[in-house]
Amino acid sequence: MKKEVFIEIVAYLVTALFLYTGIMKLREYDVFKWVISSSPILHSVAPVVARVVPVLEIVVSLLLVVPATRKTGLYAAFIMMVGFTIYIGGLLILSSKLPCSCGGVLESMSWSQHLVFNIVVTALLGASIWMGRKKNSIAI
Secondary structure (H helix, E strand, C coil), X not given: CCHHHHHHHHHHHHXXXXXXXXXXXXXXXHHHHHHHHXXXXXXXXXXXXXXXXXXXXXXXXXXXXXXXXXXXXXXXHHHHHHHHXXXXXXXXXXXXXXXXXXXXXXXXXXXXXXXXXHHHHHHHHHHHXXXXXXXXXXXX
16 A cells, blocks of 8 residues: 555544544533543543644644645544554543543543544554654655
8 A cells, every 4th residue: 555545544544533523522521521531640630631632633634624724634633543552542531431532433432442443543643753764854
């Protein structure tokens, strides 16, 4: 598979993921905010996180769709996924009772499965960024 095709496939998969999760978090804002408030890690910043995360997910998904902003979108998505993965890892270490505000397919995953899913998505984004690199610049 050509590098460009791989990068584009990953960009569109992450776009679908971020659009879906961002829209679901906005549609179910009260539930998402409650879940974040229940978190042992984010409870003190729950109102801000509940507003910012879904908007960022939607904005990043739009960056990924536009070829001129795809590089920025890949980096932003990678950083967000690293953050989400660290957050889930922290939750698994700190708490035995974990609420989830994920919707649809993601809701049916255990937290351990969600962690693995996030690691895979993060690795795909990292591979896309790596494959898009040129010697002195990024060609994504």
